Amino acid sequence: MPEATEACGPIGGPTGALTVGQAARRLGVTVRALHHWDEIGLASPSLRTAAGYRLYTTGDLERLHRVVVYRELGLGLDRIRAVLDDASADVPGALRAQRAQVAERVDRLQRLGAGLDRMIDAHERGPLLTAEQQTAVFGPEWNPDWTAEARRRYGDTTQWQQYAERAATRSPEEWRAVADAVAGLDRALGDAMDAGVEPGDPAANDLVERHREVFASYFPLTREMQVCLGRTYESDPGFAAHYDGVRPGLAAWFRRAVDASARAHGIDPDTASWR
Known part of the structure; x- marks a missing residue:
């Protein structure tokens, strides 16, 4: 049975x-x-x-x-x-040892919970910085509302998720290092343009590669995605104003530099897409 x-x-x-x-x-x-x-x-x-x-x-x-x-x-x-x-x-000893293991597990779970809270916050609002901290890190021209707008536009993308994962663990000091790297790149782009470097020159290609490396602080950037960003830098009034504020005409110069580098890597800038 x-x-x-x-x-x-x-x-x-x-x-x-x-x-x-x-x-x-x-x-x-x-x-x-x-x-x-x-x-x-x-x-x-x-x-x-x-x-x-x-x-x-x-x-x-x-x-x-x-x-x-x-x-x-x-x-x-x-x-x-x-x-x-x-x-x-030794029953009490066995139970004390087990209690110690439970305490370690509880501590680990609490830290995991705190990490999850930070990840949730980062997905919802980007950098885990106050408005004052954002201004101190990114400069007086920074508008904290820009992050909310970016989330509204890109919150369902893989790139926003990758950005949030980085933002969840980044301290104000680390954000400042990112901001300094971006500012340093902007200066280098302006200096190259002043020096008469032409898009497609080795020096221009090096700066395009440097841009991809710096941008990786936010999320990995493929060459085709970089071409799409170059278009945005030139066509979007906010981005264009930023780059042209560094040097008049820099937005267009950088877009041409990115396109030239893409062609050198077998990518047609006219058909490149966000992938």
């Missing part, structure tokens, strides 16, 4: 003894767990019916209850066996 009958059907036995199904329900464990504990000799029933079905006495249930408690505390089955069967076992 299958074990399911043992777990469910009423089986004659001494008054007060429980079938494996009844014991499992009372303890809040599975029948499979009771079978396993019986098979390994951790907690076996004292009685069997004439048909061979397990019957658990009050004493059996007391031992099972201790097994359940210790298992919920995180002790392994071998450790539980030692605690229950070894009269010389």
Whole structure:
């Protein structure tokens, strides 16, 4: 007869003894767990019916209850066996050691929770900086509302997710380093234009590569994506004003430099897309 009958059907036995199904329900464990504990000799029933079905006495249930408690505390089955069967076992010591492990796990989960909170905040609002900190890091022309606008436009993209992942772990000092790198690149672009460097020249190509490296602070930038950014720098009034504020005509110069570099890498700037 299958074990399911043992777990469910009423089986004659001494008054007060429980079938494996009844014991499992009372303890809040599975029948499979009771079978396993019986098979390994951790907690076996004292009685069997004439048909061979397990019957658990009050004493059996007391031992099972201790097994359940210790298992919920995180002790392994071998450790539980030692605690229950070894009269010389240092039960308080075992429980203290387990408590220390639980405390470490709680601390780890709390840190994980804090990290998740930061990740959620970063996905929702970008840099985890106050408006004052953003102004101090990015300069007086920075508008904290720009991040909200970027999230509105790009919040469902992979690039925004990558940006948020970086923002979640970045300190104000690290953001300042990013801002300094961007400002340094802007100066280098302006100096190259002043020096008569032409798009496609080695010096211009080096600056295009430097732009990709600096931009990686936000998210990885492919060459085709860089071409799309170059278009935006020239066509978007806000970006164009920024670059042309560094040097008049710089937005158009940089767009041409990016296009020339793309061609050198086998990419047609006219058909490049955000990928």
